[in-house]
């Protein structure tokens with residue numbers, strides 16, 4: 328005779344019972360099955376025992392025993408539900424909610440997993456692909472380490488003093504007794520996975536303009552966001568190698584100094600001011616920082632009419648491990664001061680708000696200001712302690728050029744044209760962005776590099792022309808900006824070329840019209856149209 332134990336032992340080499348049960352788990356919830364059978368089981372026990380019960384035990388005692396028995400059973404089988412709300416107690420975005428949302432999307436999209444009976448499919452604005460989401464009240468099952476977890480999404484609309492308020496939340500149900508495992512392993516895992524993906528956030532105009540949907544990618548408490556796919560890294564960034572090293576070490580040190588910041592009572596944040604002409608890589612550097620630190624980027628444009636409360640809410644809803652970017656602060660400062668308010672905000676004031684808010688509820692944060700004109704900034708902003716590190720992004724040097732050439736053309740080591748490029752770069756200012764454009768042109772390595780040399784030579788000729796003009800103006804004692812004049816002459820040259828072209832065209836079409844007059848007429852029309860459009864912008868209601 329075989330015992331069951333022996334039977335299972337002899338079948339074990341052929342079947343993995345643990346895996347079998349795990350693979351059946353999405354379809355059967357064994358615990359739930361037992362739970363639902365428990366009353367029948369209990370009834371059976373009572374019926375079997377009843378003759379004995381009736382004879383020997385008073386009914387009060389037997390009822391008590393049955394209820395005790397049920398309570399004992401329920402200890403094993405009762406379900407627990409965790410509620411994860413869209414907004415926390417501070418009425419700001421709940422990161423666990425966002426993480427769960429992202430997790431359920433991947434879960435439902437996963438082709439190997441059984442799909443719920445109802446789910447949502449959306450494709451908004453600039454989204455590249457449709458996004459699958461959980462439908463309201465629909466159950467989605469997830470299996471984690473053999474545990475069966477049930478998710479439900481709720482979207483409850485209610486009226487609060489005439490205002491429509493929406494409460495969105497997820498419910499996660501699982502068997503009692505597994506709370507620690509679910510909270511510590513499963514949910515933490517979901518949040519960690521969500522946080523490890525770098526995201527870029529911009530202000531959600533619709534959120535502040537009556538909720539009209541814009542071309543958003545994802546929405547989150549006043550921000551729209553997308554997965555940050557900018558592939559930029561420090562290795563690809565052309566900048567002074569020493570400065571790059573200092574910057575990377577500074578970031579590393581900042582991350583490792585939580586205890587020190589806490590000890591000295593300082594907000595754990597670091598401010599970077601990136602300055603330099605357009606196209607020298609300020610935005611690229613921010614991308615490299617985000618990818619290096621795995622921090623989210625929050626782009627904030629202060630050029631909008633923000634109230635202080637908006638600003639406070641916006642800043643409160645940024646997450647830890649994030650970079651808040653305020654670009655072109657020289658322009659923001661001007662706009663801020665133009666605001667017809669009694670008390671226009673200043674950038675220093677903004678930094679104070681940030682310090683206050685982040686010191687109370689924030690951890691590792693980075694704030695980056697960028698400007699093309701450091702000289703135009705409020706000196707208060709440049710004071711030590713305001714912006715911890717100032718990074719100058721400069722025009723292209725030969726080292727930067729070689730790095731770009733390696734990245735774009737895969738040149739290993741030296742090239743015969745580098746010497747010529749080096750000599751030219753010593754003489755003229757060219758941005759890495761301009762060089763990158765040239766390196767992207769089609770052709771083999773030599774053709775492209777020769778193209779770069781020609782481009783640089785052309786720039787050198789222009790520079791000489793401007794210098795000559797400056798000399799001329801100086802000797803003639805005329806107070807005119809030589810660069811502006813050179814641009815003006817260039818524009819005139821272009822216009823003349825256009826006139827000649829128009830003349831050719833009119834000639835070939837055999838129309839007897841004065842080409843110069845026609846060009847002037849069209850230009851005048853263009854100006855009038857632009858003015859009309861501007862007037863419409865200022866007063867959109869005017870027909």
Ligand SMILES: Nc1ncnc2c1ncn2[C@@H]1O[C@H](COP(=O)(O)OP(=O)(O)OP(=O)(O)O)[C@@H](O)[C@H]1O
Nearest residue numbers: 563564565566605606607608609610611759760763
């Ligand atoms: N230092 C650099 N290293 C590598 N590539 C660069 C660098 N600077 C610019 N580029 C190239 O030029 C493009 C534009 O540069 P980027 O937007 O980073 O400049 P920026 O200084 O932020 O300009 P702006 O002030 O106009 O915003 C980048 O996408 C990148 O391809």
